[in-house]
Amino acid sequence: MFKKNLLIILLILFGTARFCFSQTLAYYKTSKYIKNYIWVPDANLKPSRLSFSAFNDMESLPESFIIPDQTVLVFLKKDRPDKTASLKLVFRCFIENISSADFKITDHKSHEFKQTVKFNNQGYQAPFFLNFDSLLVFDKKDLKIEISYKKLDEKRTTKFVLGDAWLGNNKIEKHLSPSEIFLNAPYSNINLKTRAQLTPFESAGQYAHFPVKQYEEYYKSNVFIENPSVKSENLLSEVFLSLLKAYPFYKERNLNKDQIISKAEILLHDNSSFCDRIAKINTFLNTEVRDPHFSIRSKCTIKPVTALVTPFYCYNFNNKAIVSAILDSELEEKIPLGSEILEINHKKVNLNQDFTIDRLNQSLKNAPGEKMTINFARPEGGLNEISYILKPKYIISKKYSGNKGDGYVFLNDSTAYYKINSINDHSVTTFISNLDSINTKKNLVLDLRNCGGGDFLAGARLLSSIVHKSFKYFDFEEVATGKLDSIIVNGNLSPLNFRKDGKISFIINRSSACVTELLASCLKRELRDVKIIGSENSIGALSFTYQVVLPDEDASFTTNAISPGKILVNGKSIETKGITPDICVKLEKVEDLAPYKDKVLQAAVSRIDL
Incomplete structure (x- = not known):
């Protein structure tokens, strides 16, 4: 009788396990x-x-x-x-x-x-x-x-x-994702037989060669997570830890993988709420990982109740926070351009790797109606303290944001200037469709400052309209095996090409990233009359990125942890290193910046007008 009852219990526990097993799916x-x-x-x-x-x-x-x-x-x-x-x-x-x-x-x-x-x-x-x-x-x-x-x-x-x-x-x-990360715990994709059949990568004829066994399904950029039987905060922690374990750039970013994962496990080992965990993960990624391709957004943080504002912004000159843009006419007389910020609300300013100029500018923001106190050194000498009440809104003009909009102008009789803010199908197609007009000038300035990248296929199309021949786009290293291969781009499929005798100045800055860095390196390698101009290296963040979306879109990760391979430039990773300008322009004062005299653009034009 005991054995019979034990058998029934075992059947209940194990025979029906497949029906009650908690399944986290990624599709x-x-x-x-x-x-x-x-x-x-x-x-x-x-x-x-x-x-x-x-x-x-x-x-x-x-x-x-x-x-x-x-x-x-x-x-x-x-x-x-x-x-x-x-x-x-x-x-x-x-x-x-x-x-x-x-x-x-x-x-x-x-x-x-x-x-x-x-x-x-x-x-x-x-x-x-x-x-x-x-x-x-x-x-x-x-x-x-x-x-x-x-x-x-x-x-x-x-x-x-x-x-x-x-x-x-x-x-x-909906199709289950075949990416390697989702074939392991806590995901259940491998347990199901309904996965879509893998198909060769489709580049619409843009690539002459793409690594074998790198399938179209590996590069679906939006992945959705679901598991109705797990609490949202627990699912959030599971997904985050799985992404950390799969993250491929620990070595390149000089991070200790075991320590990072251990810290994250300790951080999330409590009963904190969903939004509290979001805040913890956000801080952890910003302070421990510091990869612009690894971040989190959520309904907890996307739309704050009150938008934070600031009437001025700073630029880093020799590790000094110098006021470079003022949006409030009343403050222009009190805080002159070129002033150095010493304290914010009585906290000393010390720019370093952790407290960057971006974080300082964020510290200058607060809710409308709040009082701010700034201690600063005037450009002509002398220390001052000023307090002000934040207004409901400050409008950042395009002059200050550096965003002149995608499009071109003629700078002089021989030079066309083209600004690209994002590399996507629209911006690239617009560039190509304007080539007849651009080609009336021998020289071209491509300004990709503050361009954080975009679509790799669009970038290949842009390059093929300039390079005129088949070329190597980038080297590819499989994360799982370390095997090396290359992506080769076909010759231009369009009848529109940039003129063969043209000179190009390619402008970058610290905010130029990903596909932008790839374009700069390819043009430099493939064409003789190309120079990269800038005041600093690009950021050094080049990888395929994905959006991992949690149920009901309560939160989403932007991450490169899913990528099956690393992108190499001339056989080497540029993570954290970036692209070094051929002509490095030293910015010494506020007037050298883009909203004013734009010393970098002047150097770019002078180089190709010789």
């Missing part, structure tokens, strides 16, 4: 596009020189067509719609001097339904999804859409270029 999402009707370009339409690169889960479009006003697009039936009353018009376009466009769908029975799109900017547009949800009475054997548009400026010509258009729907699908 990514994809959009599956169901094209019920496809647009067939009319033979009379004029081809355009513009191409459309791959966008999220959409393929690249090597061909496009110029669409005159009031053009009728004819759609051919491909698949039977799942929902006959509702279809989406999906299209990708490029526009010039167009404020809005009307899309009127009709059938041969004179039914019609219209949607209007207002364009917030010109140039390449993100894909549009227009809902046509009143089509129950339409005869879907014969659908047509007329496009008509309005000019922004009646005196200028317009251009509407269409890359693709189709009628159908899309649905979101």
Whole structure:
């Protein structure tokens, strides 16, 4: 009898374990596009020189067509719609001097339904999804859409270029992530047999070579975590510790892995609330790891009840916090530009590796209505103390932020200047589409100061429009095996190229990171007439990054811990080292900074105007 009861107990405990086992799953999402009707370009339409690169889960479009006003697009039936009353018009376009466009769908029975799109900017547009949800009475054997548009400026010509258009729907699908980190505890991905089949990395023809066994699924940048049976604060701790254990840059950043993990385990070994743990993890990452590609955001911290403000900002000159921008006219007379900040609310200022100029500028911020006391040394000599009450809002002009917006201007008869703030599909495509105009000047200044990087494929496209040939993008070291390989970029797929006899000055600063650093190193290696200009090294943070999102999007990690490989420049890691300028410009006073005389830009122009 005892043995029988014991057997029943064992069956209950172990025979049903697979049904009650707590499973932490990590998955990514994809959009599956169901094209019920496809647009067939009319033979009379004029081809355009513009191409459309791959966008999220959409393929690249090597061909496009110029669409005159009031053009009728004819759609051919491909698949039977799942929902006959509702279809989406999906299209990708490029526009010039167009404020809005009307899309009127009709059938041969004179039914019609219209949607209007207002364009917030010109140039390449993100894909549009227009809902046509009143089509129950339409005869879907014969659908047509007329496009008509309005000019922004009646005196200028317009251009509407269409890359693709189709009628159908899309649905979101979830797939378990096959990344190595999620095949180990505390995750349960390996226990399930429904993982998506791995596919070769898809670069839309941009890469001539990509390492074998590096699959498309490894590079899905948004990973979602779920486990309904675990408390949110415990799941947060589990995910954080798993990321720390997988983090690949301990050696490069001179960190002791065992000590870091031990400190984190002690830190989280309590019953603190979810938001308290978020605060602890945030402080830990900022003080212990100090990797710009490893951070945390949450609903606890994203939107503080009151936005913190400051009326001025400082720049680090020789480890001194020097006032470099003042946003309050009343304070301009009391704290002159060039003053050195000595104390903030009676706490001494000492710039060092831990207390950087960024942290000092953060310390200057407080809630509106709060009193701040600053002790400072005036540029002409003499010590002062000033107290002020923070106003509800201070507006940072583009002059002070250094953000001149993506785009180009001509600095003189021989030099074009192009500012890029983020390397993405839009900024790169805009650069390429403006090459005809840029090429009227022999010299080009590429300003990527404060550009924190962006998309690697977009960066490869930008480089291929300048380099003119196939080239090595970067070296790749597998984290698991240490095996080395390289990523090779194809020659330019577009008819638009930067002129072969052109000179380039590439400007960087401490806030230039990731893909920006890769572009600088590639151009320097592949072209003779390229010089890197700056007042300091770039930050030295080059890796693939991911967003790891917790349930209900309560928190998310930005991290490089999931990456299957390390990116090397000329066979070496640049983590913490960065890219060193060929011409290092010494900034000695506030007037040398970009909002004023911009000594670095002057050096960049002088170099290529010789």
